[in-house]
Amino acid sequence: MADIAAKVLVVGGGPGGYVCAIRAGQLGLDVVLVEQGGPNGGLGGTCLNVGCIPSKAVIHAADAYHQAVTQATSAPFGIRVERPTIDFGLTIEWKNGIVGRLTSGVGALLKRHRVKILHGRAEMVDGKTCRVETDTGPQVVKAEHVVLAAGSEAAVLPTLPFGGKVISSTEALALSAIPGRLAVIGAGYIGLELGTAFAKLGAKVTVIEAEERILPAYDVELVRPVAKRLEALGVEILTRARAVGLSSEEGAMLVEQEGAARRSIPADRILVATGRRARLTGFGLERLDLSMNGGFVQIDERCATSMRNVWAIGDLTGEPMLAHRAMAQGIVVAEVIAGHRRVFDGTVIPAVCFTDPEVVTVGLSPEEARHAGREVHVTTFPFQANGRALTLGAGDGFVRITARTDNHLVLGIAAVGAGVAELAGAFSLALEMGARLEDIGGTIYAHPTLGEAFHEASLRALGEAIHI
Amino acid sequence: MGVRVIKLPDVGEGVAEAELVEWHVEVGQSVLEDQLLAAVMTDKATVEIPSPVAGTVVALGGEVGGVLAVGAELVRLEVAGEGDQEVAAAPREAAKAEPVAAAPMPSPAPVQTPAPKHVEPNVPSPPVARPSLGPPRPPSEKPIASPAVRRRAREAGVDLRQVRGSGPAGRISHDDLDAFLRGGPQTATARARVANTQVETVKVIGLRRRIAQAMAESKRRIAHFSYVEEVDVTTLEELRSALNAQNRQDRPRLTLMPFLMQALVRAIADFPEMNAHYDDEAETIERYGGVHIGIATQTPSGLMVPVVRHCEAHGLWDFASELSRLAEAAREGRATRAELTGSTITITSLGALGGIVSTPVINRPQVAIIGVNKEVVRPVWQGGQFVPRTMMNLSSSFDHRVIDGYVAARFIQRIKGLLEAPATLFIEE
Numbered sequence: 102m103a104d105i106a107a108k109v110l111v112v113g114g115g116p117g118g119y120v121c122a123i124r125a126g127q128l129g130l131d132v133v134l135v136e137q138g139g140p141n142g143g144l145g146g147t148c149l150n151v152g153c154i155p156s157k158a159v160i161h162a163a164d165a166y167h168q169a170v171t172q173a174t175s176a177p178f179g180i181r182v183e184r185p186t187i188d189f190g191l192t193i194e195w196k197n198g199i200v201g202r203l204t205s206g207v208g209a210l211l212k213r214h215r216v217k218i219l220h221g222r223a224e225m226v227d228g229k230t231c232r233v234e235t236d237t238g239p240q241v242v243k244a245e246h247v248v249l250a251a252g253s254e255a256a257v258l259p260t261l262p263f264g265g266k267v268i269s270s271t272e273a274l275a276l277s278a279i280p281g282r283l284a285v286i287g288a289g290y291i292g293l294e295l296g297t298a299f300a301k302l303g304a305k306v307t308v309i310e311a312e313e314r315i316l317p318a319y320d321v322e323l324v325r326p327v328a329k330r331l332e333a334l335g336v337e338i339l340t341r342a343r344a345v346g347l348s349s350e351e352g353a354m355l356v357e358q359e360g361a362a363r364r365s366i367p368a369d370r371i372l373v374a375t376g377r378r379a380r381l382t383g384f385g386l387e388r389l390d391l392s393m394n395g396g397f398v399q400i401d402e403r404c405a406t407s408m409r410n411v412w413a414i415g416d417l418t419g420e421p422m423l424a425h426r427a428m429a430q431g432i433v434v435a436e437v438i439a440g441h442r443r444v445f446d447g448t449v450i451p452a453v454c455f456t457d458p459e460v461v462t463v464g465l466s467p468e469e470a471r472h473a474g475r476e477v478h479v480t481t482f483p484f485q486a487n488g489r490a491l492t493l494g495a496g497d498g499f500v501r502i503t504a505r506t507d508n509h510l511v512l513g514i515a516a517v518g519a520g521v522a523e524l525a526g527a528f529s530l531a532l533e534m535g536a537r538l539e540d541i542g543g544t545i546y547a548h549p550t551l552g553e554a555f556h557e558a559s560l561r562a563l564g565e566a567i568h569i
Numbered sequence: 570m571g572v573r574v575i576k577l578p579d580v581g582e583g584v585a586e587a588e589l590v591e592w593h594v595e596v597g598q599s600v601l602e603d604q605l606l607a608a609v610m611t612d613k614a615t616v617e618i619p620s621p622v623a624g625t626v627v628a629l630g631g632e633v634g635g636v637l638a639v640g641a642e643l644v645r646l647e648v649a650g651e652g653d654q655e656v657a658a659a660p661r662e663a664a665k666a667e668p669v670a671a672a673p674m675p676s677p678a679p680v681q682t683p684a685p686k687h688v689e690p691n692v693p694s695p696p697v698a699r700p701s702l703g704p705p706r707p708p709s710e711k712p713i714a715s716p717a718v719r720r721r722a723r724e725a726g727v728d729l730r731q732v733r734g735s736g737p738a739g740r741i742s743h744d745d746l747d748a749f750l751r752g753g754p755q756t757a758t759a760r761a762r763v764a765n766t767q768v769e770t771v772k773v774i775g776l777r778r779r780i781a782q783a784m785a786e787s788k789r790r791i792a793h794f795s796y797v798e799e800v801d802v803t804t805l806e807e808l809r810s811a812l813n814a815q816n817r818q819d820r821p822r823l824t825l826m827p828f829l830m831q832a833l834v835r836a837i838a839d840f841p842e843m844n845a846h847y848d849d850e851a852e853t854i855e856r857y858g859g860v861h862i863g864i865a866t867q868t869p870s871g872l873m874v875p876v877v878r879h880c881e882a883h884g885l886w887d888f889a890s891e892l893s894r895l896a897e898a899a900r901e902g903r904a905t906r907a908e909l910t911g912s913t914i915t916i917t918s919l920g921a922l923g924g925i926v927s928t929p930v931i932n933r934p935q936v937a938i939i940g941v942n943k944e945v946v947r948p949v950w951q952g953g954q955f956v957p958r959t960m961m962n963l964s965s966s967f968d969h970r971v972i973d974g975y976v977a978a979r980f981i982q983r984i985k986g987l988l989e990a991p992a993t994l995f996i997e998e
Contacts, residue, residue: 534716
């Protein structure tokens with residue numbers, strides 16, 4: 102096949118890569134995107150195929166089922182149902198439908214912006230040349246600019262290599278049946294989101310965490326409602342514990358816990374969710390010999406790597422490994438290549454845990470702010486005092502604002518509670534706009550909504566809260 | 570209300586004129602008795618002129634850089650009561666500049682008191698569109714601006730750290746950025762890298778003018794030649810450290826300078842032609858018995874050369890204390906005329922900035938200047954091996970019209986010998 106010449110080559114069709122390709126196409130650049138493929142063609146990457154989207158679908162289905170189950174034994178809102186059942190195969194089918202719809206939507210958007218999509222494994226030959234193993238044979242692409250967006254993969258636990266009943270989040274979201282006993286290694290957001298969902302679906306879930314508490318990246322105050330809920334759902338949490346390996350007895354694994362004897366945990370499936378690693382091999386990255394930053398490709402504020410006109414975005418470039426970070430980087434790179442002056446200069450990258458209840462953090466935690474030498478005022482407003490939260494039967498949690506004492510500039514906003522993920526946008530906007538407590542306090546929030554808790558937390562910081 | 574003329578007083582023996590180097594007042598300003606009016610420079614000393622009376626400045630006698638004769642008009646003041654009849658008929662324009670402060674004075678109305686709205690000449694009304702600026706941001710602080718402002722700034726090549734925000738908590742608004750882009754009150758950006766076509770004219774006045782004239786005159790008249798020799802100061806440094814280690818409260822700490830001065834005194838005894846003034850117009854050389862060593866000193870306003878007098882009659886500790894006293898006086902502008910004139914030979918040292926070689930300019934009408942370069946430990950071939958020695962170069966210049974190269978070389982060799990065997994500095998012969 103004749104070589105393809107392009108202005109921009111994007112390696113990887115995940116949220117970073119496809120957004121970069123679309124934006125570059127909008128800017129009139131000639132773009133080729135290489136995607137190695139997957140069950141749905143692979144466009145949308147981990148996020149769309151085996152990450153954010155499918156997990157949220159399963160979490161939603163699990164919530165609905167669990168709600169029904171609760172209503173079979175008690176009637177919280179006066180609703181009583183007979184014993185509900187779940188056809189998990191249909192649940193997965195429904196989830197796959199959503200994924201399929203979204204991935205084909207991505208494909209259509211790419212086409213609309215005249216992005217040429219090559220399906221196949223990419224192999225970088227040098228900083229401008231890529232060989233793609235397509236179904237119809239090898240295809241060489243020569244491009245002025247290369248955007249590396251290869252993403253990440255689940256970290257492998259040496260004591261529990263993937264295979265058989267040891268699964269990653271990818272397989273957990275494609276199970277044909279709900280496991281009776283599920284062991285989850287790692288109490289980070291992935292492990293807890295899926296662990297909670299399967300617990301609601303009826304699995305007996307045990308979570309094994311090496312640190313001393315769950316969600317170790319979040320502060321204790323924020324995690325407390327999540328821990329409480331896990332306990333109510335009957336999820337067993339083993340902290341300061343390590344998975345040693347599979348047990349010799351059928352359907353069990355061995356766990357070592359600090360200060361306790363080695364014990365056997367019964368498990369039909371073992372979900373290893375100990376984190377993700379940048380995908381650094383399998384596409385010829387080593388040939389480019391780029392400067393690295395630990396286990397990630399080193400980039401500057403424009404997402405430029407150490408090689409001229411080679412750019413890198415997304416999980417390949419480090420933490421936080423979040424789709425929205427990759428998307429924002431993809432836009433920056435496309436615009437830089439198109440000749441605009443751009444840098445990745447977001448003040449904050451919001452993070453959301455779709456646990457029960459949900460956790461949102463934007464900006465600095467009180468501890469981080471103090472560590473940065475700031476004198477801060479930290480205020481919370483509980484959802485117990487928010488009308489809308491009570492009508493949703495979700496009074497747990499709170500909104501917390503961290504603001505500078507001297508000029509009331511808001512440095513960080515966090516919330517834990519049912520549905521608070523939807524507040525992330527308001528939080529981020531406040532921080533990006535450089536809001537002070539008075540700005541939030543002076544905004545009218547619709548009643549009755551959860552957002553009023555955000556308003557009240559600001560007012561409370563100013564000593565003007567009404568509903569507490 | 571009358572007008573009083575303040576004249577340039579007699580500022581020093583034999584001084585007929587002085588250069589205005591600084592005005593402390595401006596037209597329209599009210600002054601109190603003894604408040605400083607101006608600084609004038611004579612020969613090498615700067616003299617501050619206080620006001621003998623209270624009043625309001627209506628005219629200044631000249632511009633900075635100008636030369637005034639003693640007795641010439643320095644400042645014209647409007648004073649309460651009767652003034653000098655000759656100048657009482659002040660021009661109206663000058664009188665109009667009178668500020669509010671003058672208004673409460675009893676005024677029999679020889680001049681009209683203007684309405685207060687004409688004053689405050691230094692407070693221009695701000696342009697309507699420009700928002701008032703917030704306080705400057707501490708350097709470590711990140712500028713606060715919305716994403717749209719950040720993008721506009723980036724596209725315009727503006728580093729927002731350079732822009733002050735008028736919003737709450739110092740937030741930078743679109744208006745702040747507009748004001749900055751219009752060439753607002755802040756400095757140009759560091760990132761923009763635009764060609765700078767500005768030319769700043771700096772008047773060469775005061776001490777700088779004197780230095781310039783003296784340097785040019787020296788280079789024009791004197792046939793300079795420079796001679797550089799290295800000196801092993803290892804032993805001298807040991808002695809100096811030992812003396813300083815005694816930490817005696819009654820003695821100043823020693824630098825290398827007092828030792829060099831001592832060496833100069835001893836060497837000059839053998840080479841009296843070095844301690845001389847050459848009057849090239851009269852074609853005479855005056856050899857001095859007293860060794861008055863000028864020490865070139867950097868001060869905030871420029872190079873000054875305070876003088877340690879009669880070094881032949883003093884010792885090491887005297888040199889040290891006199892040096893620090895003079896250097897401080899020169900830097901603070903307190904050095905008197907006597908302390909700044911009359912040297913017969915000069916030492917110039919840039920200390921740690923001394924470099925390896927310099928070509929000092931002779932302080933006319935002297936005939937020699939000794940330059941001190943940086944001390945540095947170097948490998949020196951000694952006794953069949955390299956040994957680390959503390960070495961220092963002396964870069965000296967001589968007036969070749971009256972000093973022959975051979976004599977100059979022997980003079981420096983004598984100094985070198987004294988410094989390398991420091992005991993000989995103090996042995997009476």
